[in-house]
Amino acid sequence: MTAKVSLQKNQKMQKIPLPKKHHLRKMIRTHKCNQIGIDSVGQEVSVTGWVHRRRDHGGVIFLDIRDENGMVQVVYNPEFKEAFSLAESCRNEYVIFSKGVVRERPEGTINDNLETGKIEVVASDLLILNSSLPMPFQLDEYTSVGEDTRLKYRFLDLRRSDMQENLRLRSKVSATLRSYLDQKEFVEIETPLLTKATPEGARDYLVPSRTYPGQFFALPQSPQLFKQTLMASGFEKYFQFARCFRDEDLRADRQPEFTQLDIELSFVTAEEVISLITELITEVFKETLSVDLDDFPKISYKEAISKYGTDKPDLRNPLELIEVKELFKECEFKVFKEPANDVDSRIAALRVPNGEILTRKQIDDYTDFVGNYGAKGLAYIRVEDPSKGKDGLQSPIIKFIEDSILETLLSNLNVQKGDIIFFGAGKSNVVNDSLSALRDLIAKDLNLLKCEWAPCWVVDFPMFEKNKNGDLTPLHHPFTSPTCSVEELKKDPLSALTNAYDIVLNGTELGGGSVRIHDKDMQQTVLNLLNIEDKEAEEKFGFLISALQHGCPPHAGLAIGFDRMIMLMTGAESIRDVIAFPKTQTASCMLTDAPGKAADDQLQELHIRFHGIEKEE
RNA sequence: GGACCGGUAGUUCAGUUUGGUUAGAACGCCGCCCUGUCACGGCGGAGGUCGCGAGUUCGAGUCUCGUCCGGUCCGCCA
Numbered sequence: 188m189t190a191k192v193s194l195q196k197n198q199k200m201q202k203i204p205l206p207k208k209h210h211l212r213k214m215i216r217t218h219k220c221n222q223i224g225i226d227s228v229g230q231e232v233s234v235t236g237w238v239h240r241r242r243d244h245g246g247v248i249f250l251d252i253r254d255e256n257g258m259v260q261v262v263y264n265p266e267f268k269e270a271f272s273l274a275e276s277c278r279n280e281y282v283i284f285s286k287g288v289v290r291e292r293p294e295g296t297i298n299d300n301l302e303t304g305k306i307e308v309v310a311s312d313l314l315i316l317n318s319s320l321p322m323p324f325q326l327d328e329y330t331s332v333g334e335d336t337r338l339k340y341r342f343l344d345l346r347r348s349d350m351q352e353n354l355r356l357r358s359k360v361s362a363t364l365r366s367y368l369d370q371k372e373f374v375e376i377e378t379p380l381l382t383k384a385t386p387e388g389a390r391d392y393l394v395p396s397r398t399y400p401g402q403f404f405a406l407p408q409s410p411q412l413f414k415q416t417l418m419a420s421g422f423e424k425y426f427q428f429a430r431c432f433r434d435e436d437l438r439a440d441r442q443p444e445f446t447q448l449d450i451e452l453s454f455v456t457a458e459e460v461i462s463l464i465t466e467l468i469t470e471v472f473k474e475t476l477s478v479d480l481d482d483f484p485k486i487s488y489k490e491a492i493s494k495y496g497t498d499k500p501d502l503r504n505p506l507e508l509i510e511v512k513e514l515f516k517e518c519e520f521k522v523f524k525e526p527a528n529d530v531d532s533r534i535a536a537l538r539v540p541n542g543e544i545l546t547r548k549q550i551d552d553y554t555d556f557v558g559n560y561g562a563k564g565l566a567y568i569r570v571e572d573p574s575k576g577k578d579g580l581q582s583p584i585i586k587f588i589e590d591s592i593l594e595t596l597l598s599n600l601n602v603q604k605g606d607i608i609f610f611g612a613g614k615s616n617v618v619n620d621s622l623s624a625l626r627d628l629i630a631k632d633l634n635l636l637k638c639e640w641a642p643c644w645v646v647d648f649p650m651f652e653k654n655k656n657g658d659l660t661p662l663h664h665p666f667t668s669p670t671c672s673v674e675e676l677k678k679d680p681l682s683a684l685t686n687a688y689d690i691v692l693n694g695t696e697l698g699g700g701s702v703r704i705h706d707k708d709m710q711q712t713v714l715n716l717l718n719i720e721d722k723e724a725e726e727k728f729g730f731l732i733s734a735l736q737h738g739c740p741p742h743a744g745l746a747i748g749f750d751r752m753i754m755l756m757t758g759a760e761s762i763r764d765v766i767a768f769p770k771t772q773t774a775s776c777m778l779t780d781a782p783g784k785a786a787d788d789q790l791q792e793l794h795i796r797f798h799g800i801e802k803e804e
Numbered sequence: 805g806g807a808c809c810g811g812u813a814g815u816u817c818a819g820u821u822u823g824g825u826u827a828g829a830a831c832g833c834c835g836c837c838c839u840g841u842c843a844c845g846g847c848g849g850a851g852g853u854c855g856c857g858a859g860u861u862c863g864a865g866u867c868u869c870g871u872c873c874g875g876u877c878c879g880c881c882a
Contacts, residue, residue: 242841249841262840321814321832330816408881663882771875
């Protein structure tokens, strides 16, 4: 699967005379392309860059020369014979150096779409610094290109203006964050990439050790343990742009390696972290996007689940779930009655104002859609005319529902003419997953988003939840401090809350963190509740337990998903569009062809032998 | 592990429903022409392993099975 550099059959690689050394020395550009303006008229300037486009009129040739800042039109006339004939041979993406005099464009030829459109450079010299094969795809903004072609020729894809803008914004944002944290006296400290597996739940990327046969390093899923250790070391304010690795299946917003802005502080409360990060995010949006994020409401986990069915609600969306479980306890409609009388179930209504415009086909599509999340169906009621009572409704389910229940339901939901109400009934997680996804989808389809940016904090997370096997698992991670005492935690772990907080923007979890456990007894209690024995803990992260026992200050922090943040800020549809060299959905790199095979002698040194993999020739 | 969408010229796509002559379009590319364009224009031309492999058939881009690649999602993953 080697990258095929295709040469179109009737296209030869052009031989170009390379400039002599002395010639090269004179090749100093005086201006970036976009620096040439109306005040440069009359000056001799020289520019370097790529031929963005050539317009050859026979007797006059225009080259649009592009560099990283912008573009300028250079005119070639036959008076300058050598330059003119070289310009004739230029093709798209040739790299050239050109010298000439700036003049105002003749009347009627001003291009308002171009920053430098009032002027042009009349060229006296042209030097071709490098030619180019024809592009495998056009680099203009009019052509769409498939993902595989873009990834294979990533060096060309990155030349396109939207990718340039994305990566430049990314750099600007990280510079702004660094400078902000530096002002606040944070210390940037790097932590190892070759390290040990941490109990974070995802699959690890492993690196075999040459010096310890049969043993492996793990690439970090996050620097969690190191940053806590740094707190014990007396760095009271730490940050790092940390590369993290998780070997799980990919999504549009997930890459196997990604970047977190990792932050940790000693002697602070959750409140202080929240206000610091609120300020930091506000500052970054203001500095880099000129956006004012005025309000960061705080929502409890419980409220988020109840009103939005998710712990990362998109608050741009005005729709809310309304709990109606109580109404159906005595209802004869089995689909509602069963969940109404089951503790692990819920019945929620999603009232969509003006939802009457949804067609039967769309409702069927929504039914299929919620099926993805395990919902067995999607009940709905159309409110055609609420003044007519039951006769003003249209729904496949109302015939199963008692009039008195229906009446209370409609008044509880405060229905209006033209509404459509969707219902989710069943196991709570299924109802939450399906209705929260439906809520997002309907808002998109009906264009309901009421603002551009809606950040919020989600707080008061439970300490644990039960997994399929009935075992406790941490909602955040096992180093998160509960709000209760050791005794209370032991007595009733499932109702314990934490000092954890997530920052959510437009329905995306930007980051999360918590006050950590800094007390050895509490840490052991939590680990034991998670069925991690002391001995196992000692083996896996004994250094942390030890640090906790040697004067570790109380500390708290959080990590921000940097790629996702840039994705939101740029409006990119995929995380790949904010990463220079991303991987495909199957975690391969189409540019380098990674991963690749290792040579036999390398494997031998690493003490690795394969079983059950056929050797390819 | 599972569901779905896609793979046809350098690129983006039509053609697949209903199998049938020489597989089309646009952009790009090449040649010629053109002194004011700016996604320049005109004329002409080249360019195809229809992802790959089996099968059905007189005949497969089109139907069947398998497989590979890209993408979206569920599971998984904070």
